[in-house]
Amino acid sequence: MVICGHDPxxxxxxxxxxxxxxxxxIATARxxxxxxxxxxxxxxxxxxxxxxxxVLQKLRVETARCVIANLGDTENTNIILTVRALCRTQIxxxxxxxxxxxxxxxxxxNQVIPLKKILGRYLATRATTQGALAHVLDSFGKLLIAELxxxxxxxxxxxxxxxxxxxxxxxxVVGVWDRGSFAIPDRDTVLSDGxxxxxxxxxxxxxxxxxxxxxxxxxxxxxxxxxxxxGCSAAAFLDSRPVPFILIDxxxxxxxxxxxxxxxxxxxxxxxxxAAIDQAKGLIVTTNDDGANIFFTLACRHxxxxxxxxxxxxxxxxxxxxxxxxxxxxxxxxxVGANILMNILENKESVFLSEGMQVFRYAVPASLDGKxxxxxxxxxxxxxxxxxxxxxxxxxxxxxxxxxAVLSQDMILILIGSPEQEARCRETLH
Ligand code: AMP
Ligand code: ZN
Numbered sequence: 367m368v369i370c371g372h373d374p375x376x377x378x379x380x381x382x383x384x385x386x387x388x389x390x391x392i393a394t395a396r397x398x399x400x401x402x403x404x405x406x407x408x409x410x411x412x413x414x415x416x417x418x419x420x421v422l423q424k425l426r427v428e429t430a431r432c433v434i435a436n437l438g439d440t441e442n443t444n445i446i447l448t449v450r451a452l453c454r455t456q457i458x459x460x461x462x463x464x465x466x467x468x469x470x471x472x473x474x475x476n477q478v479i480p481l482k483k484i485l486g487r488y489l490a491t492r493a494t495t496q497g498a499l500a501h502v503l504d505s506f507g508k509l510l511i512a513e514l515x516x517x518x519x520x521x522x523x524x525x526x527x528x529x530x531x532x533x534x535x536x537x538x539v540v541g542v543w544d545r546g547s548f549a550i551p552d553r554d555t556v557l558s559d560g561x562x563x564x565x566x567x568x569x570x571x572x573x574x575x576x577x578x579x580x581x582x583x584x585x586x587x588x589x590x591x592x593x594x595x596x597g598c599s600a601a602a603f604l605d606s607r608p609v610p611f612i613l614i615d616x617x618x619x620x621x622x623x624x625x626x627x628x629x630x631x632x633x634x635x636x637x638x639x640x641a642a643i644d645q646a647k648g649l650i651v652t653t654n655d656d657g658a659n660i661f662f663t664l665a666c667r668h669x670x671x672x673x674x675x676x677x678x679x680x681x682x683x684x685x686x687x688x689x690x691x692x693x694x695x696x697x698x699x700x701x702v703g704a705n706i707l708m709n710i711l712e713n714k715e716s717v718f719l720s721e722g723m724q725v726f727r728y729a730v731p732a733s734l735d736g737k738x739x740x741x742x743x744x745x746x747x748x749x750x751x752x753x754x755x756x757x758x759x760x761x762x763x764x765x766x767x768x769x770x771a772v773l774s775q776d777m778i779l780i781l782i783g784s785p786e787q788e789a790r791c792r793e794t795l796h
Contacts, residue, residue, distance in 0.1 A: 367391070367711070368425055368455075370416040370445055371436035372399060374681055375460070375481070375703035379434070380409070382708050391425060417444035419452060428453035432711060435459040435475070439466045443473050450474035458710055460703070462595060463621070477710055481703050485678070486599025486652075488702065492562075492676040492695045493600075493648035494609045496586050497576040499569075504725075506780055508568050509754055509763045511725050513543070515674060516561040519579045527553040535574040537567035538766040540753040540782050541723065543695070548723050550751050550782070559672075560694065564782070566725075566753050566765055586610065589646045591662055592653035593619045593627040596678060596699075600650050601625050614641060615653075632658040643669045651677040651693070656684040660691050667692025705785075725753065726788050730777045731796045740769035748791040750783025 367383060367390035369376050376392075383390050392409055393416035394400050400413040414421035416435075427433060433449050435442040435457060442459045443466075449457055450473065457475045461467050464480040471478055492513060494500050501512040516522055521529040531537055541564030542551045549555070557563065565575075586609045590597050593615035602624065604611045613627035614637060630637035632653060643649070643666050651659045651666075656679060663677050677693040679685045681700070688696045705724070734742045745751055754763045755771065756778040763780065764771070773779075781791065 368393060368416075368422075368427055368430045368433045369436070370394075370434065370442075372403065373436060374700035375707070376434070376436050378682065378698075378700040378704035379707050382704055388711075393421060393425060417441065417448050419448050422448055422452055427455055430455050432456045432458060434707065439463055439470070442475075443470055446470060446473040446475050458707060479703075479706055479710075481699075481706070482595040483599040484706070485697065485699060485702055486596045486601075487603045488697050489596065489650045489652055489676050489678060490588075490600040490603035492697070493588050493650045493674055494586055494604065494607065495647045495674065496607060496609050497579065498565075498572040499576060500607050500609065502572070506725070506727065506754075507756065507763065508761070509566055509756075509765070509780065510569060510572060512565050512572060514563050514565055514575075516557040516563060517559050517672075517674070521557045522559050524557055525553065526551050526555045526557065529557060531565075531575070532766075534578060535567070536571035536765070537565045537575055538753065539563045539565050540751065540766070562694070564723075566780075568762065586648070587612070587642070587646045588648040588650060589614065589641055589643065589666075590650045590652065591615075591632055591659075592651070592678075593622065593625065594652070594654060595621070597650070597652045598622050598625065600652065612642060612646075632662045638662075638665055638669070643673065646670070646673055648674040648676070651675065651688075653678075654680055656680050656688075660684065660687050663688055663693050664691040723782065723784060724788065725780060725782050726791075727756075728779045728781060728791055728795070730773045730775050730779060732775060734773045734795060735775045736772065738770050738772055739767060742773060742795075744779070744781070744791070744795065747794050748783065749787040750781040750791055752779050753782050754780040756780065 369390055369392045393412045395415040400411045403409045404411045412425050435445045439462050446457055458477045459470050459475045460479050460481050464483050467478040491501050495515055495518045501514045502510050504511050542549055543562040588611040590600055590611055590613045593613045613625055615627045616631045649666055651662050659677050663675055675693045676695040677688045679688055679696050679698040682698050685696045685698050754765050755767045756763045758776045
């Protein structure tokens with residue numbers, strides 16, 4: 367793996383590569399950085415500009431499995447053109463400005479990831495209390511995965527058995543979040559006002575839930591602190607629902623012609639007072655300054671105990687502090703980026719939920735053919751839970767299959783679990 371550009375995203379990716387034993391080399395034109403990475407961190411580093419053919423040849427780029435371009439859009443374009451002039455090695459690039467994606471593809475990138483746009487969407491889906499379909503994070507074919515707050519539904523205070531969500535809508539509740547901790551629910555799990563459910567089902571199931579909860583988008587109001595690329599993408603997502611929002615930033619966004627933001631510093635009192643925190647249902651905290659994000663989270667939680675706070679952590683080290691300050695959800699820029707890159711590198715599909723939880727697919731291996739889900743002991747062996755079964759030729763997946771369902775090799779398991787549990791699944795079930 368050849369990595370160009372060293373930032374929190376590539377640092378998180380490198381930890382994953384090391385854990386998987388995948389060899390990599392970093393190319394950097396910054397001398398001090400090259401020295402530090404090599405001497406302090408013991409990494410393989412090539413000093414030189416990765417958009418120069420000579421440097422790429424020294425790296426033996428033609429033998430690499432993949433090149434990851436993670437610099438600015440123009441630098442990435444240069445790297446991609448130079449790599450393409452030399453060889454057919456796979457190139458994955460991140461892009462800041464989604465409109466530049468076409469140029470990066472034209473230059474020869476195989477995959478272009480608009481990370482800031484994706485992150486804005488992640489934050490936005492978690493901040494609104496609007497109906498069920500606003501919370502869809504991703505899909506596996508017909509199966510939609512959504513994270514939905516209990517707040518505003520008729521289920522507050524009921525146990526899962528009492529809420530009868532499955533019977534009433536067809537949706538399965540496969541996980542519950544409470545302030546950053548995730549659990550697989552059972553019949554007795556109580557859905558409190560602050561709980562967020564992870565549900566799976568089809569579009570029809572989610573529509574049934576929307577009818578049941580009958581929420582009105584007009585009542586929702588979301589504050590967005592930070593109108594950079596990520597905040598702007600969150601705003602665009604809410605606009606498409608439509609959910610009303612107010613943007614705040616200390617400077618105007620020169621790249622945005624769509625939105626108007628209130629100008630002010632997050633750490634000033636006047637901004638806090640003027641921001642309608644008492645009326646807002648949701649708050650997205652997404653500046654590039656974790657200190658400001660922590661301060662604003664703490665102040666807003668104090669002013670409005672019921673507001674739903676979704677915060678961005680620019681550095682993974684600040685995830686816990688943001689939770690301690692009162693955030694309901696923290697989304698780490700570095701780990702979302704590293705997860706997406708790793709998924710592409712490993713050629714697999716998975717849906718990233720919040721920190722440390724994902725939904726992933728796994729084809730039923732020969733060793734489980736003919737066994738039932740219960741006798742395969744997937745949960746006790748791997749810690750992950752089967753939430754659905756896909757079968758070749760069957761249009762609709764079976765949601766929460768019966769423990770007595772018999773597995774066969776033409777089936778694909780859809781599971782929920784942490785990255786470690788997913789790794790255990792691949793190690794133990796084959
Ligand atoms: P981006 O990383 O592209 O999402 O941009 C981050 C945004 O956060 C920029 O538009 C900054 O102006 C904004 N920002 C950074 N610090 C503060 C602060 N203390 N108060 C308000 N906005 C801020
Ligand atoms: Zn904007």
